[in-house]
Structure formats: structure tokens, C-alpha cells
Amino acid sequence: MTNGSNSIETVEVYVLNNPDEVNPHWVSHFIVPTANELLIKIKTKDGNSGFGLATSYTDIKPIIKPFSNGLQDLIVGEDPFCPEKLYNKIFKLTDTRQSNEKGWSREALIRISAALDIACWDLIGKASKIPLYKLFGGYRNKVPVYVTCAYYRDGKNEKELREELQKLIKIGHQSFKVKVGGLSIKEDAKRLEIIRQEIGDDKDLMIDVNRAWDLKTAIEGVKEFERFNPTWIEEPVRWEDDRRNLKLLSQQTKIPLSGGESEITIYGCRSMVEENAIQILQFDCTMFGGFTNGKKLSALCELNHLDIAPHHDCYIHAPLVASSPSGRIVESFDDERDPLQAELFENSHKMSNGWIHLNENPGLGLEISETALKKFGKLVYKNK
CATH class of the missing domain: 3.30.390.10 (Enolase-like, N-terminal domain)
Structure with a gap:
């Protein structure tokens, strides 16, 4: 002290x-x-x-x-x-x-x-x-950003799903992460057909299972969803044996697998990297580790040829992702899903056409x- x-x-x-x-x-x-x-x-x-x-x-x-x-x-x-x-x-x-x-x-x-x-x-x-993205390494001053969308909702129909995607496209989003696992693979495939139709073949599509599948279902799911050309499939297997099952699943598909947000410490993330369970690490500095350990995981991924794509809080994670060659992309939401992202900061980093451009204000660069x-x-x- x-x-x-x-x-x-x-x-x-x-x-x-x-x-x-x-x-x-x-x-x-x-x-x-x-x-x-x-x-x-x-x-x-x-x-x-x-x-x-x-x-x-x-x-x-x-x-x-x-x-x-x-x-x-x-x-x-x-x-x-x-x-x-x-x-x-x-x-x-x-x-x-x-x-x-x-x-x-x-x-x-x-x-x-x-x-x-x-x-x-x-x-x-x-x-x-000094802005944190420079203090941490200053690799670049902007980062790609995707929007998480297509959540399940009781009574949500095809029209509502299409309108949601059209609104996000109009805003300028170029990459979309969508939810599966709450329905059968065939039912989810129908939703993915609609989503791919709306966003087109030129935009990135990520698929998030939120740990809903056992290994057998996951193998079936990745084979069925390959036709949608996903950028990654996120947390495809259940929590109780996820690292082993992720490794086994990776041997069955060419689709990159991602995970890490559900770990409670950086040590679980380290094990995912060591066991070759994933290709993209999605830790969350606001849930565990802070920036002190986020920097360590970023370096670990760089040395092991993995990318980082942190979970949630895009404006908080953007400086870390921008600071390192391992930084791939950050996650965003629409105003209803995350009103804090929309309203909490006086001077949010500018988001446009699939990128977050970091301002040059010191620290996080943000004012409450x-x-x-x-x-x-x-x-x-x-x-x-």
C-alpha cells in the first residue's frame, strides 16, 4: 500500500x-x-x-x-x-x-x-x-466489428427476422453472428437460409450455439451448416466436457471453432489453446482477467497462431484488439439488445461500415x- x-x-x-x-x-x-x-x-x-x-x-x-x-x-x-x-x-x-x-x-x-x-x-x-490501444502496442487504430443478432423470441416469424437483418444491413454492418441450438438442426437450417439470403454471400456469417449440442449433434450440425459458409461456429458443445469435445469436433470440420467466454479464469482459456480445441479465443476482460490478463491471452494467441475476438463490450475491448496482431474482431449489438453500448458513453469510438475507429483520447478514450x-x-x- x-x-x-x-x-x-x-x-x-x-x-x-x-x-x-x-x-x-x-x-x-x-x-x-x-x-x-x-x-x-x-x-x-x-x-x-x-x-x-x-x-x-x-x-x-x-x-x-x-x-x-x-x-x-x-x-x-x-x-x-x-x-x-x-x-x-x-x-x-x-x-x-x-x-x-x-x-x-x-x-x-x-x-x-x-x-x-x-x-x-x-x-x-x-x-x-496515451490511448490504451497505443499503450498496449498500437498495432492499428481501427478494428473490425460484427453484430450479434437473430435471437430466438416466442412468436418471432420469418418477416420479423428479415426486417431485423435489413435494419442492421442499412446501418452498415458487414458481419453477423446469429443464434442456433434452440431448435432442431433442420429448423435452424431454415433460419440460416433466410439469414444468408438477406445478408448475401459477401458478408461474414458466424454461428453461435451457446453450448447447446452434445458431440454427436455438433458433428451433424457442422456438416449441415457448412453450406452457409460460416466464418466460425461458436461454443458448439456442452459445458461439461467442452474442451475435449471441441478438439474431437475440430477433427470433423474445416469450419473454425471459437470459445472462451464461458470460462471463469484465463487458465481455462489457456487450456483451450494448449489442447488445440479452438482456432479463435473469445475471452471477456469484463468477466474475468481485466486487461492485465487480456494482454497475456492476446500474446499467447499470437504465439500460437490463433486470433482473439473478445466477447461483449465492443468499446471496452476495442483498444486491446487493436493493439495486437492477434486481434481479429469485436462484438456489438443493436440498441435494444444492449442499450449501454448505445447510451453509456458521451464519445463512443466511431462505428461505421463494419469497423470501429478508435479515437485518440487517452485511456479507454471514453467518457461516461x-x-x-x-x-x-x-x-x-x-x-x-
Whole structure:
């Protein structure tokens, strides 16, 4: 701990939820939230500041609990310019008596360590007056972006599906990731026929199964879907033996396989790489690892000739993807699926014609909209 002017003096924690009712967005077997994130703001004694986000697909109450009984005391006074040290301090609480006695869950500490780490790097970039994409390596200043769409919805018909795709094409999207696995392979193939008709043969099509298939079904599915020329098939096999089954499935298809977002640490992602289970790694810095470990996975993939295509939060992940030769593409959503992407930032990086162009502002390059914070945010902790 440091008591100098660079130490963290203020910590603010918000929960971000969507107050508006929206139609449910089903994947193969669960509904995805339109907004369910933890926002951490930090500020040092000398006025440097940064923010970070953590994404949760589960109840967020256990994730904010540690700020009600002492976790903040382990953050205040620390040096945000030493992100590796601070990340490890919070992450390694997952294996302590202290966390058990206080009821700090493993998932909560993993999410908090990720958001705090991103906040530290944002602060470092702002204090240095350097955009993070340059601080991390500066490989390029723009990245390709795809839109995730074609979610399942009760009563959703062909007309609605076509109109959804037409709207996204009109906006300028060039790459589309769509959902399968909630219906039979034949029924999903009919949906894919419609989707390919609408987007044409010149645009990229990714297929996301969300871990719905057993290995036998996955083998059948990749053979059936080869005719749609998919760029990749994402998380095609069930969670309980996914790495082994991914490796076995890769031997049955030429379609690249992707995964990683459902891992809970970078070590699971490392195993996917080591076992040659995938060709594209989709970790999520806002769910585990932060940028400190996102950079490590990016380097690991570069050395092993794999691409990274991080899950979710395109504006958060864009600097990391832009910084490295392993960076392939980032994920985006329409305004209904992810209103935070549309409204949270005053100065979002420009998105047009299938690319995100990073601005030259320091750090993440993003400023939180106070209007959006009032709409989506609830302050759950502030130490001063």
C-alpha cells in the first residue's frame, strides 16, 4: 500500500441495469440480460481517474456485497499504476479464509478484480495522456466489428427476422453472428437460409450455439451448416466436457471453432489453446482477467497462431484488439439488445461500415454520460 499522491483515494461502485421493458432475447437455452453490469470508478489523491466495467449474467447482488463489509479497505490506498499487483491482491482473495468468513463469493471477486483492473488501466492511460490501444502496442487504430443478432423470441416469424437483418444491413454492418441450438438442426437450417439470403454471400456469417449440442449433434450440425459458409461456429458443445469435445469436433470440420467466454479464469482459456480445441479465443476482460490478463491471452494467441475476438463490450475491448496482431474482431449489438453500448458513453469510438475507429483520447478514450448514468445506474458504494 502507498500513501503517496498516486494512491487510490476514492472508490465509487454502481450497478447498471436497464429500466425499460424489452422483449426477451433467448439464445439456445437462456435469456441474456440487456444490461447487468458493475461500474467501478477510482480516483487518486492527485486527481487522476479511471473506470472499469464487469459483466454479469447472474444476480448482481452477490457481486456488490463485498463493498458492504470491507473489500473497499483493501483497495483504497493502493497504487493504480501497479495493476498487476492490485489485480492479484483482489483475485487471490478467492482462496482465503477472509473471503469465506465475509461471504465474498468467488464469482464476485473475479468480476470485481476485472472491473478494477480495467479502471486502473484507464487511469494509467489518462494520466500518461496515451490511448490504451497505443499503450498496449498500437498495432492499428481501427478494428473490425460484427453484430450479434437473430435471437430466438416466442412468436418471432420469418418477416420479423428479415426486417431485423435489413435494419442492421442499412446501418452498415458487414458481419453477423446469429443464434442456433434452440431448435432442431433442420429448423435452424431454415433460419440460416433466410439469414444468408438477406445478408448475401459477401458478408461474414458466424454461428453461435451457446453450448447447446452434445458431440454427436455438433458433428451433424457442422456438416449441415457448412453450406452457409460460416466464418466460425461458436461454443458448439456442452459445458461439461467442452474442451475435449471441441478438439474431437475440430477433427470433423474445416469450419473454425471459437470459445472462451464461458470460462471463469484465463487458465481455462489457456487450456483451450494448449489442447488445440479452438482456432479463435473469445475471452471477456469484463468477466474475468481485466486487461492485465487480456494482454497475456492476446500474446499467447499470437504465439500460437490463433486470433482473439473478445466477447461483449465492443468499446471496452476495442483498444486491446487493436493493439495486437492477434486481434481479429469485436462484438456489438443493436440498441435494444444492449442499450449501454448505445447510451453509456458521451464519445463512443466511431462505428461505421463494419469497423470501429478508435479515437485518440487517452485511456479507454471514453467518457461516461451523466444522463446515461442517471438512467441506468444505481450508486451502491462511495467511500467519500
